[in-house]
Amino acid sequence: MFDSLSSRFDDIFTRLRNRGRLSDKQVDEVLREIRLALLEADVSLRVVKAFVADVRERAQGAEIHKSLSPAQQVIKIVNEALIGVLGGEAKGLVPVDAPPRVILMAGLQGSGKTTAAAKLAKHLRGKGRRPLLAACDLRRPAATSQLQLLGEQAGVPVHAEPGATDAPAVARRALEEAHAENLTDVIVDTSGRMHVDPELMAELGAVARAVEPHETLLVCDAMTGQDAVNVAEAFLEEVEVTGVVLTKLDGDARGGAALSMSYVTGCPVKFAGVGEKLDDLEPFHPDRMASRILGMGDVLTLIEKAEEAFEADQARRLEERLRKAEFTFEDFLEQMQAVKKMGPLSQVLGMLPGMGKLPIGDANLDATMPRVEAIIRSMTPRERNDPSILNGSRRARIARGSGTSVQEVNRLIKQFEQVRKLMRQMSGGKGRARAVPGLRLPPGIGS
Amino acid sequence: MITAVVFAVVAVAIVVGLIVAFVTTTRARSRQLGLEEDAEGRVVEPEGRGGVNVEPEGRGGVIAPPAAEPPAAPSAAPPVEVPEAVRPALRDRLARSRRFLAGRVRDALGAGLDDDAWDDLEAALIQADTGVGTATAVVSEVRAEARAAGVTDVDGIRTLMAQRLLARFAADAPRALTIGPPPSVWLVVGVNGTGKTTTIGKIAADQAARGRRVVMAAADTFRAAADEQLEAWARRAGAELVKHRPGADPGAVAFDALAHARARGHDLLIVDTAGRLHTKVPLMDELAKIRRVVEKEGRVDEVLLVLDATAGQNGLAQARSFAAATGVTGVVLTKLDGTAKGGIAVAVEQELGIPIKLIGVGEGLGDLEPFEPRRFVEALLG
Numbered sequence A: 001m002f003d004s005l006s007s008r009f010d011d012i013f014t015r016l017r018n019r020g021r022l023s024d025k026q027v028d029e030v031l032r033e034i035r036l037a038l039l040e041a042d043v044s045l046r047v048v049k050a051f052v053a054d055v056r057e058r059a060q061g062a063e064i065h066k067s068l069s070p071a072q073q074v075i076k077i078v079n080e081a082l083i084g085v086l087g088g089e090a091k092g093l094v095p096v097d098a099p100p101r102v103i104l105m106a107g108l109q110g111s112g113k114t115t116a117a118a119k120l121a122k123h124l125r126g127k128g129r130r131p132l133l134a135a136c137d138l139r140r141p142a143a144t145s146q147l148q149l150l151g152e153q154a155g156v157p158v159h160a161e162p163g164a165t166d167a168p169a170v171a172r173r174a175l176e177e178a179h180a181e182n183l184t185d186v187i188v189d190t191s192g193r194m195h196v197d198p199e200l201m202a203e204l205g206a207v208a209r210a211v212e213p214h215e216t217l218l219v220c221d222a223m224t225g226q227d228a229v230n231v232a233e234a235f236l237e238e239v240e241v242t243g244v245v246l247t248k249l250d251g252d253a254r255g256g257a258a259l260s261m262s263y264v265t266g267c268p269v270k271f272a273g274v275g276e277k278l279d280d281l282e283p284f285h286p287d288r289m290a291s292r293i294l295g296m297g298d299v300l301t302l303i304e305k306a307e308e309a310f311e312a313d314q315a316r317r318l319e320e321r322l323r324k325a326e327f328t329f330e331d332f333l334e335q336m337q338a339v340k341k342m343g344p345l346s347q348v349l350g351m352l353p354g355m356g357k358l359p360i361g362d363a364n365l366d367a368t369m370p371r372v373e374a375i376i377r378s379m380t381p382r383e384r385n386d387p388s389i390l391n392g393s394r395r396a397r398i399a400r401g402s403g404t405s406v407q408e409v410n411r412l413i414k415q416f417e418q419v420r421k422l423m424r425q426m427s428g429g430k431g432r433a434r435a436v437p438g439l440r441l442p443p444g445i446g447s
Numbered sequence B: 001m002i003t004a005v006v007f008a009v010v011a012v013a014i015v016v017g018l019i020v021a022f023v024t025t026t027r028a029r030s031r032q033l034g035l036e037e038d039a040e041g042r043v044v045e046p047e048g049r050g051g052v053n054v055e056p057e058g059r060g061g062v063i064a065p066p067a068a069e070p071p072a073a074p075s076a077a078p079p080v081e082v083p084e085a086v087r088p089a090l091r092d093r094l095a096r097s098r099r100f101l102a103g104r105v106r107d108a109l110g111a112g113l114d115d116d117a118w119d120d121l122e123a124a125l126i127q128a129d130t131g132v133g134t135a136t137a138v139v140s141e142v143r144a145e146a147r148a149a150g151v152t153d154v155d156g157i158r159t160l161m162a163q164r165l166l167a168r169f170a171a172d173a174p175r176a177l178t179i180g181p182p183p184s185v186w187l188v189v190g191v192n193g194t195g196k197t198t199t200i201g202k203i204a205a206d207q208a209a210r211g212r213r214v215v216m217a218a219a220d221t222f223r224a225a226a227d228e229q230l231e232a233w234a235r236r237a238g239a240e241l242v243k244h245r246p247g248a249d250p251g252a253v254a255f256d257a258l259a260h261a262r263a264r265g266h267d268l269l270i271v272d273t274a275g276r277l278h279t280k281v282p283l284m285d286e287l288a289k290i291r292r293v294v295e296k297e298g299r300v301d302e303v304l305l306v307l308d309a310t311a312g313q314n315g316l317a318q319a320r321s322f323a324a325a326t327g328v329t330g331v332v333l334t335k336l337d338g339t340a341k342g343g344i345a346v347a348v349e350q351e352l353g354i355p356i357k358l359i360g361v362g363e364g365l366g367d368l369e370p371f372e373p374r375r376f377v378e379a380l381l382g
């Protein structure tokens, strides 16, 4: 893994903190780091250049906020610009007046079109629509069978013509079937193709002309590198792209390709694939993606909020605990109260560097917090201060008392022990906050 | 001095970290066990599976005891003629996509060797996906050498760049595939969609053409129709195939295929595995288990990691994780027939010491070539 942007900012922050106005030189300095961070996140160089130039212009014209430090200001602008390029608010599919709505899936080989098509079908079905999947990848061996199987799993009909070779014709007949059956959507899966393969690109154009899609989704692997711009440009020439689907976002790729694709196509990323199951499709959140690409979370806001939420002596007490590795459930409970003051946990999570890529999916963090709290509150003070006495019968009692399951209680205790272990490692080392995985602090604030 | 706010932030991290861990383990377990989650994200555990420490390995481990499922009759089929579009030679294809760097060098030098020119050279390498680290290092090495040797012309700089890049590939790295006394076993691994199955088809065809008897194991029992896809390639390549039913234990498929290979006197067993993200611990464990199962009765001579040239910096993280889980012996770099340059291969070989062995340059049976560092670097530079 590469260093996160926030760690790169270490020096700059130290120098910039508490200085008044933002000079051109300071803007340049921050922007150089942003440029590197974007490149390391696989944003295509051309897009990086254009993007950085755009930010520079905005930064120079920007009003000076009293409440923000100069570096904070640049980063705020960068963040807003990133979110803007990625499409602003999360966006859904275009509505159509007369069904069926035609959705064409396009992309390189192995980008995840077939899986994304099936996920989308299931998603639409879940919303009460009646989609049809059209198997128009006639090239890859067993692609038709794959879609048929996935359709079955999703409970969505599939128009397939095994052995057929004329993709546009198959697509057209799928559309006819949708009309005849009164279906609401047709999702057309196509072969993966290289953007430099003229024959195959022409075939894609022919499929598009055959069905005149309302929505053409360019499916892009989150791991894609610099080539994303070339790919996006070539597909744009052949079809009218209306949105991007970013797949395999459950890995640890920073996903800069999303920015490249959005920038070149001018289209928002509409969905993100976050797993191999058919339910693993999420609406895309540009704000989360912006932090992920920058690799930094919203450290500045985090620090500010933490400063507000924790009393000074409370933090000092914690420091002592950490040093002696004596952390207890009692301390944890106290911390939870402070963190609650900082806002919804899901939001706080977004501020932590490195946490953005955790595979939480759409799990409801804020609903979990009270459960954890209930478990701890069902412990006796002695148990909270000495978890080692928590035997089976105590755990069962706690589960009953908190309305949770013994498994949950076990899990919490296990994880708590891991945190303690981590603390012992920290206190054994230099005792710096850096030992917390995924968390890096600008030292202007830290040491 | 450590200030209080650091610890406030640490506290936040601890709270968030714990809650996240709590939520994600709940989800991970429910995914593996096929449990349902209710509206609040709580796991609804079905009767009889309430054990606290049930941690099945990987996907599909729950279904069908492999012993009860005899392998489908291996389908030996005669090689089938594959209709293939006439494809331009590799050299042309590479050249078409790679001319830009030469242009870069010329552009950069046209204006004299100032800082901007060197920045442009660095940018060119970055655009080839070498990563900022490699690009900066190469350029600063070339810069120092050029200054020392007084080199200022396009060809001279280009030669220096090629040398510096080439130096990152071990000259004596073993790039040929190792085949021991029969049956030799090769595992093929990688993240989703990189080209594992296709590469296996190509490798099998190549080995068959060298007179070897090849059998494939359809150990991707997870992805829909993966076995059917591999079967098509087995037919094309003139290889046999051993498969179980979907969802079966992949280790068992590999194990049975090995027994089959031994019984029939095959030279080579190639195991196709399901694509998996390198960040998913249970799935990486599953891969290690497949290897262990094979090694109970046989010998794994190659573990080939298939990397997609289109992918960027994440390729390095992939290589690192797969190497740790299965001991990767070589990399196959696929999809070099596009405009992506696969520059991350430089870092993979240099930093991890894993040799790049083969390249994929298309979707046809013959679109597989040995990796030659010199040609790769030449292509990279135009």
Ligand SMILES: Nc1nc2c(ncn2[C@@H]2O[C@H](COP(=O)(O)OP(=O)(O)OP(=O)(O)O)[C@@H](O)[C@H]2O)c(=O)[nH]1
Binding pocket: A109, A110, A140, A192, A194, B190, B191, B192, B193, B194, B195, B196, B197, B198, B199, B220, B223, B226, B273, B274, B275, B276, B306, B334, B335, B336, B337, B338, B359, B360, B361, B362, B363, B367
């Ligand atoms: N252009 C090109 N396409 C390739 C190459 N290698 C594989 N592909 C294509 O990439 C797509 C994915 O290939 P597969 O062989 O199915 O990949 P895989 O790694 O087995 O995929 P999963 O098993 O789903 O993880 C297919 O459409 C292949 O035809 C290559 O070298 N060049």
Ligand SMILES: [Mg+2]
Binding pocket: B196, B197, B198, B220, B226, B272, B273, B274, B275
């Ligand atoms: Mg496969």
